[in-house]
Amino acid sequence: MSDKIRILLAKAGLDGHDRGIKVIAAAFRDAGFEVIYTGLRQTPEMIVDAALQEDVDAVGVSILSGAHMTLFPAIRKLMEERNCADMILFGGGIMSEDEITELGRKGVSKLYGPGTSTIEIVEYIKGAVAKKRAGEKLV
Amino acid sequence: MSVFDDFVRRDKRALARIITHIENRRENYRQLLAAVSRLPHQGYRIGITGPPGSGKSTLVDALVLRYIQQGLRVGVIAIDPSSPFTGGALLGDRIRMQHLVNRDSVFIRSMASRGESGGLAAATRDVTKVLDAFGMDLIIIETVGIGQIELDIVEACDSVVVVLVPESGDMIQTMKAGLMEIADIFCVNKIDRPGADRLLSILNSMVHERQTASSVEIRAVGTNGMNGEGVDSLAEAIEKHRGVITTGGELERRRGSQLKAEIVHAVRDRVVRQLEETIDFDGQFEHVSRQLASGELDLYSAADMIYDRYFRK
CATH class of the missing domain: 3.40.50.300 (P-loop containing nucleotide triphosphate hydrolases)
Structure with missing residues (x-):
């Protein structure tokens, strides 16, 4: 039996627009994931602290405040510092292609813009987690 | 077991990983649990x-x-x-x-x-x-x-x-x-x-x-x-x-009866799992199910038959 996929979803920074992330959370839940939702106005420290304790496979962050170029790298850096570099970091927001490329270089696996189908996102995470787990050694 | 060493040093990441391991009943979880206990x-x-x-x-x-x-x-x-x-x-x-x-x-x-x-x-x-x-x-x-x-x-x-x-x-x-x-x-x-x-x-x-x-x-x-x-x-x-x-002394009494209940639960879980996996060990389960469906047998007689065959095998 394969283990359940656990993911953490959070809204980072001063941003109250949580309609999208709730849709994503429901899509992951309906796809059989265990979704930990931490709610609004999370700092990178709070997000990584929760991800570490929950031992999730992936962390999804929604940022619609314009602070994505600051927050995503900050989250990734903390994940590396706190021995959580194996977790997948992905997210959503309104970003330019250039920004997505740059964030990709900084360790954000995947970023989605408005209008993305939830199936596409769920399938991507399923595949990425399977790949990650294949290379993982047990305790 | 380096994760276990980290756990002993009170590293939260190690704690989180050990919980996942045990929650998912992964390989060696029992040894891990015994070491933790x-x-x-x-x-x-x-x-x-x-x-x-x-x-x-x-x-x-x-x-x-x-x-x-x-x-x-x-x-x-x-x-x-x-x-x-x-x-x-x-x-x-x-x-x-x-x-x-x-x-x-x-x-x-x-x-x-x-x-x-x-x-x-x-x-x-x-x-x-x-x-x-x-x-x-x-x-x-x-x-x-x-x-x-x-x-x-x-x-x-x-x-x-x-x-x-x-x-x-x-x-x-x-x-x-x-x-x-x-x-x-x-x-x-x-x-x-x-x-x-x-x-x-x-x-x-x-x-x-x-x-x-x-x-x-x-x-x-x-x-x-x-x-x-x-x-x-x-x-x-x-x-x-x-x-x-x-x-x-109530705490000790409570914990004592909880421990007994834990053993009963653990045994029961194993018995139920084994029963579910092997209930049709001699092909009679299917047969009796059909008899129940056709009305030849009532539920409790069907259960008696399966119970007797299974536990006297």
């Missing part, structure tokens, strides 16, 4: 239960904040239901525990119930042991008070708090069996709402009636989790209950 531990377990939306997580947030300010280390297990249809779960208890994020002395783990056959009670018990061995002074288990499995879980705690709200119902509701019988402490949350005083007085009179000479006194307190009102009284009631059961 050999570490010194002396945590006290508090169960918090009640209907959905009664404010359990908010209360846990307020309560744990008090405990860590006293210098205690606290582990929290927050259980939410899994979907019986998709197996998915939305675990949202952390949203209400914002004061506990980024605290060295707190560790919160959300767990999904994973269905009745998912072994939630056993997994929760194991995770409790892991948190205990990590050096937590208190382990708080929060779960919705519906269903036998959830009741089993909180019943295995040392002190059980049942959280109710003024909308929880009238006197008849408080007389119903189940949830109301496992409380060591009743907590009427959202005490600012109309009807709260009335529910509190109903509970107080019910508690009074239930008191027998031998039983430990049950208390009812009123709280407002949002502004912290009454949380001191709740903490005090828990402390008092802990004191009474610890000095009176």
Whole structure:
């Protein structure tokens, strides 16, 4: 039996627009994931602290405040510092292609813009987690 | 086992990974659990239960904040239901525990119930042991008070708090069996709402009636989790209950009977699994099922036949 996929979803920074992330959370839940939702106005420290304790496979962050170029790298850096570099970091927001490329270089696996189908996102995470787990050694 | 060494050094990442390993029953989880159980531990377990939306997580947030300010280390297990249809779960208890994020002395783990056959009670018990061995002074288990499995879980705690709200119902509701019988402490949350005083007085009179000479006194307190009102009284009631059961020998008696129940559960789980896997060992199960369907046999005669064949094989 394969283990359940656990993911953490959070809204980072001063941003109250949580309609999208709730849709994503429901899509992951309906796809059989265990979704930990931490709610609004999370700092990178709070997000990584929760991800570490929950031992999730992936962390999804929604940022619609314009602070994505600051927050995503900050989250990734903390994940590396706190021995959580194996977790997948992905997210959503309104970003330019250039920004997505740059964030990709900084360790954000995947970023989605408005209008993305939830199936596409769920399938991507399923595949990425399977790949990650294949290379993982047990305790 | 380097992860285990990190665990002993109280590294939270190692704790988190060991919990995952044990929760998923991965290879060698039993050896890992046995190694963990050999570490010194002396945590006290508090169960918090009640209907959905009664404010359990908010209360846990307020309560744990008090405990860590006293210098205690606290582990929290927050259980939410899994979907019986998709197996998915939305675990949202952390949203209400914002004061506990980024605290060295707190560790919160959300767990999904994973269905009745998912072994939630056993997994929760194991995770409790892991948190205990990590050096937590208190382990708080929060779960919705519906269903036998959830009741089993909180019943295995040392002190059980049942959280109710003024909308929880009238006197008849408080007389119903189940949830109301496992409380060591009743907590009427959202005490600012109309009807709260009335529910509190109903509970107080019910508690009074239930008191027998031998039983430990049950208390009812009123709280407002949002502004912290009454949380001191709740903490005090828990402390008092802990004191009474610890000095009176009740704690040892409870834990002794819990251990027996754990063995029974573990054996039962194995028997049930084996039965489900091998019930048709001689092909008679299919045959008897057909006889039942066609009306040749009634249910209980069919059960007798299978039982006799299986246990006398």
